[in-house]
Amino acid sequence: MNEEYIAISIIFGWLALTAGIGAILTRKRFSKYSSVESWFVAGRSLGLIVLWLSLGANIYSAYTFLGLPGLAAREGVKAWGITLYGMISFLIGFIIIPVIWSHARKHRWLTIADAFEDLYDSKLLGAFVAITGALWSIPYIQLQIQGIGYIIEAATYGHIDPLSAKLLAFTLIAVFTIVGGLMSVAFINMLQGAIMLISIWTIGILAPIIAFGGIDKLFNILSNYATSQPEGGVFRLTFTAKDLSWMITLIAVAPLAFWLWPNRVQNIFGARDVNTVKRNMVLVGIYQVSQIPAILVGLTAIALFATGTLSIPVYKKPESDYAFMLVTRQLFPPWIVGLVGAGALAASISTAAAILHVVGALFSRNAYQRVFKPKASERELVMLARVFTAIIAVASLVLAIYAPGILIYLLLVGYAGIVQFFPAYVLGTWRKGLLTKYGALTGMAAGMLTVAIVKTFLGRPLGFYEGFWGLLVNVPLALLVSYIEKKLSRRQG
Amino acid sequence: MASIAGGKKNAWKLYIILLVLAYIPFLGLLLSNSAEPRIAGIPLVWFYSMVWVLFVFTLIVIVYFIDRKVGGIIE
Numbered sequence: 001m002n003e004e005y006i007a008i009s010i011i012f013g014w015l016a017l018t019a020g021i022g023a024i025l026t027r028k029r030f031s032k033y034s035s036v037e038s039w040f041v042a043g044r045s046l047g048l049i050v051l052w053l054s055l056g057a058n059i060y061s062a063y064t065f066l067g068l069p070g071l072a073a074r075e076g077v078k079a080w081g082i083t084l085y086g087m088i089s090f091l092i093g094f095i096i097i098p099v100i101w102s103h104a105r106k107h108r109w110l111t112i113a114d115a116f117e118d119l120y121d122s123k124l125l126g127a128f129v130a131i132t133g134a135l136w137s138i139p140y141i142q143l144q145i146q147g148i149g150y151i152i153e154a155a156t157y158g159h160i161d162p163l164s165a166k167l168l169a170f171t172l173i174a175v176f177t178i179v180g181g182l183m184s185v186a187f188i189n190m191l192q193g194a195i196m197l198i199s200i201w202t203i204g205i206l207a208p209i210i211a212f213g214g215i216d217k218l219f220n221i222l223s224n225y226a227t228s229q230p231e232g233g234v235f236r237l238t239f240t241a242k243d244l245s246w247m248i249t250l251i252a253v254a255p256l257a258f259w260l261w262p263n264r265v266q267n268i269f270g271a272r273d274v275n276t277v278k279r280n281m282v283l284v285g286i287y288q289v290s291q292i293p294a295i296l297v298g299l300t301a302i303a304l305f306a307t308g309t310l311s312i313p314v315y316k317k318p319e320s321d322y323a324f325m326l327v328t329r330q331l332f333p334p335w336i337v338g339l340v341g342a343g344a345l346a347a348s349i350s351t352a353a354a355i356l357h358v359v360g361a362l363f364s365r366n367a368y369q370r371v372f373k374p375k376a377s378e379r380e381l382v383m384l385a386r387v388f389t390a391i392i393a394v395a396s397l398v399l400a401i402y403a404p405g406i407l408i409y410l411l412l413v414g415y416a417g418i419v420q421f422f423p424a425y426v427l428g429t430w431r432k433g434l435l436t437k438y439g440a441l442t443g444m445a446a447g448m449l450t451v452a453i454v455k456t457f458l459g460r461p462l463g464f465y466e467g468f469w470g471l472l473v474n475v476p477l478a479l480l481v482s483y484i485e486k487k488l489s490r491r492q493g
Numbered sequence: 494m495a496s497i498a499g500g501k502k503n504a505w506k507l508y509i510i511l512l513v514l515a516y517i518p519f520l521g522l523l524l525s526n527s528a529e530p531r532i533a534g535i536p537l538v539w540f541y542s543m544v545w546v547l548f549v550f551t552l553i554v555i556v557y558f559i560d561r562k563v564g565g566i567i568e
Contacts, residue, residue, distance in 0.1 A: 080542035087549040216534025237528045
């Protein structure tokens, strides 16, 4: 059998198996599937192991498997910024998530938009968070479509072209999103978690040893490469001043957004009890340590290119994002390519499906029902959630085809947008009354607009992360508008 | 009752200190931003960054055990 058939057969065989099991479990155990509550949080019944593996696979997808090795291959030392902000996010998560969970339980919040609606007693604010949360999720879904496309391309050894691979990726995501809600996604995620951990550690540790005989020899090659890289190469073994500005603003800002992604909020709200959530913070930290071997794979890719073993220029974009799959293909037999591809691909699909479920639910419940049609039936809400989900998915596909980006930076743009929720959320919870609803709304909108302008036109001034610039505008404006609003209402009162 | 409330308040303070500790190594990064010397074949700044990641993970584990001792920071 040809190598491409072996790899791709394993990938699609695994997908069929997980989809089949997910579908059967969904039918047998969750017959009340059309209920809005179970669509949203799977009846708050996820246990420790399921939640841990589900959360891990939900957090780590094409981003860790492809994006991080890609960044390490292309830009070198900057990859540590990604691993660090992730790890700090778990520390922050441990401190704030029990509080978030407790509030959600007490006030029966199902979505992040519910929280804003309740905190500021404003349906408008809830709808704003629902819609912007969905829009900032687009880059996250786009990166999954691109990533899945890259895996398919690499696993078929180039027999499927990039456009067809992306279309196939989109189809797979659509099928898995339609098949089930959070519980089936969580079950599939649980299986992915196991495959992912094993493959990332195995490939990460073995690749430099098989290719060069050890990590020290890998860095010998990289030292030479860093001083004589081809034109357009931006690989560095040490940080520049701009890298350090980027890194400090990234690790200060991105962790604040980590737990505000609509799909992660849903995972937290879906937890059985607060102790489960807290234990997960520690256990999921183990996944974050797994980013270290992922970085090693990226370095192996660029070193293989530097020594002429790999002909594909992984220092360029988008080729850098193929680094993980190229290394696996170069150094391991096709059945391992298939297994790794299956784990990464399925994790990416389930991540995209989980996000799509949530954004659809957010729109139907917190925008359509609350603002436009309070008496909408459950059936109507579920239908509308699916329509909105389809719109977001198609928008992500169009961007993946016509405006593909570097995987890591796609997600970081999403983070920069989502973090604009943070000040209003925290101040609304701990300093109630400091921000008014219009203050919160103006601050978040201005912060998001700033992120879009900085990203599109200004190209990260001073090296600062886009989300940082957004917050610099968001917080003062939110406070100013709140002050004016309170002053005006006192005069009128 | 008062001692539980006091314990939770102290736990909050401790969490904040641990959070600050997670960022302190950035200062050391400025000093260790060099490819030489190598430690176990790994350039200094890479080794330092890796240790920083593991250090933050250790802080998470510490927070977990403190939290278990004081019975959590939420009622």
